[in-house]
Structures are given as C-alpha cells and as structure tokens.
Amino acid sequence: GKLVLATHNPGKVVELAELLGPHGLEVVSAGSLGLPEPDETETTFIGNARLKALAAATASGLPAISDDSGLCVDGLGGAPGIYSARWAGPGKDFAVAMARVNDELGDKSRTAHFICALCVAWPDGHSEVVEGRVDGTLVWPPRGGNGFGYDPMFLMDGQAQTYGEMTRAEKEADNHRARAFRQLVALLPARPA
Template identity: 80%
Template sequence: MSPRQLEPGRLVLATHNPGKVVELAELLGPHGLQVVSAGDLGLPEPEETGTTFVANAELKALAAARASGLPAIADDSGLCVDALGGAPGIYSARWAGRDKDFMVAMKRVRDALDLEGPRTAHFICALSLAWPDGHTESVEGRVDGTLTWPPRGSNGFGYDPMFVMDGKERSYGEISRAEKEADNHRARAFRLLMPLLPPWQ
C-alpha cells in the first residue's frame, strides 16, 4: 500500500474543539472515512507558534500524525476584522482566554470597534493533511461578511453569533448547522483539499 493512501477508519482529526470535530467528521463522512479526534486519543495540543493559519494547521496535523502513527487532518481558523488589521486572526481562540469563553472574545471585538455601523470581516480556515513521515497538503478557504452586535443565535460556536455572511440576513449563530456547513470557510477549504487527497478505497 502506498504510504500516501488513506484507509477508512484511519484518519485523526487533530483538534480538541468539539465543534470542529463535528464539522470535519460530517464533511469527511460521505467519503467513506471514519475519523477519531486527537482528544479521544489523548494526544497533547501542540503550541501554536506559526504566524499564519496554514503554518498552525500544519504543525497541529504533523504533531498528531507523528504521535498517532496515522494520517491526520488539522484545521486552523479564525475571524479577521478588517478595521482591526485582521485581528484577532490567528489569535482568535486566544482572545477567548483560558476558559475558551467566546462571549468574552466577542466583547473584546466589540470594545475595539464602533459596531453601530457595518464592520466588514472574514473567516479564514486552513486545512492541512499530514502523514507521519512529514508530508503535508494544505489549503485555505475564506468567507466574507459583516459583524453584528449584540450576538444573535445560539447555534454554532466561536464567533458565529456575531458574523453575518455576505448575501445572508441571519448570523451563523441563527442558521442551522447544515446551512452553515454547506458553504462556510471550512467547507470551502475542504472542497479545495479534496482534489489533493490520495485514494482511500
């Protein structure tokens, strides 16, 4: 078997974020892959020392692949606010603090902006697939939108309740998971990654 081949049931999701596990598992499910998360395997979370979304996705995927001996896919994503020079960007999760309280993170964004008028922002998702031998394949997806305050809806996770995708009226926190996942930044990155994947049948 080629070292680049994927086997059903043999792919690690290199994340401890339950929301990302659900989204990635649902994206991969129709393609015959049963997945397991890094959290379920008890793998440590590596320090995100990269300066870009792709760099952080690659280091997380590589850490999980080497620790498990299996191919691993990692996501690094975040909210980029144009008026804040792209912040919080790669620090999106860190803005939520040790408790990962994203209401705190959303208030930090609000406090840094005048949200009485429309504020443009975009979500970025980098996906990286890594093998234990160090080979990686990485892509990046993006969706543009505006911020709203106060946050609307309780669906989704992270900054979803304050983000309204261009062309939509409801926030990511108000739409169903299926509607969001049909064309969000993670779905767009996944569509770019699919042609780069080797066969797993």
C-alpha cells in the same frame, strides 16, 4: 483507512466529521488517542495548521487532518486572526471574545472574514495545505445560539441570518471550512494512507 482529526475544538469536530463522512474515512479524534495539544507557535493559519497535523501524524502513526482558523476584522487590522481562540481566554468564553471585538471596533469598519486552513499530514512528514475564506460583516448584539466561537456576530455576505442563527446544515452548506474542504478532497486520493 483511519484518519486522525487533529483538533480539540468540539465545534470543528462536528463540522469536519460531517464533511468527511461521505468520503468513507474512519475518523478518530486526537483527544481519544490522548494526543497532546501542541503550542501554536507559527505566525500564519497555514503554519499552525501544518504544525498541528504533523504533530498528530507523527505521534499517532496515522494520517491526520488539522484545522487552523479564525476571524479577521478589517477595522482591527485583521485581529484577532490567528489569535481568535486566545481572545476567549483560558475559560474559552466567546461572549467575552465577541464583546472585546465589538468594544475595540467602535465605529471602525465592521467588514470581516473567516479563514480556515486545513492540513493533511502523513507520518512520513509529507503534508498538503489548503485555505478557505468567507466574507461578511459583524453585527452587535450577537444573534443566535447555534454554531460556536464567533458565529453569533458573523453575517455572511448575502445572508439575513448570522451563523449563530442558521441551522447546522445551513452553515455547513457554505462557509470557510467547507470551501477549504472542497480543495482538500481533491488532494486526498493522490496519497492514500
């Protein structure tokens, strides 16, 4: 059946489409349906993921999958966290966002993790949510031009390359989004559209 991808972030669309592909679900984007971008008024990744998926499912009459994610930096008390997109400003400039993270960090702890909450919601208001996490450290200066967002400064534990230096296949093999997705897949057949 058809599924709405309830995100306006092109980097997420690429990764989620790749993850969903093998499951034979026909994906339509929120943008192509002209769905509005709801304000992210919740205080948790899971809360915002639910809000976005329910808004898209209700508006479209189709099941919808949303992604709320972000970078949590230990030396910054977990910031930018749910504000990760907002730190890039209206111009969505992640060079600026990464520089702000680095400036505010100074010599505080550079350990960090990415969180990805994925939600699938149905037009009748039912929803399921899962969360994936990947741990790492932050490098400076940023390395690599692949991926999106904070990828060039994130070095996953056990890796020599930042997400910005990895190929798409290398990053997608194991990250917060893929880890969340593995849990979500287990829930999908339980409630087909």
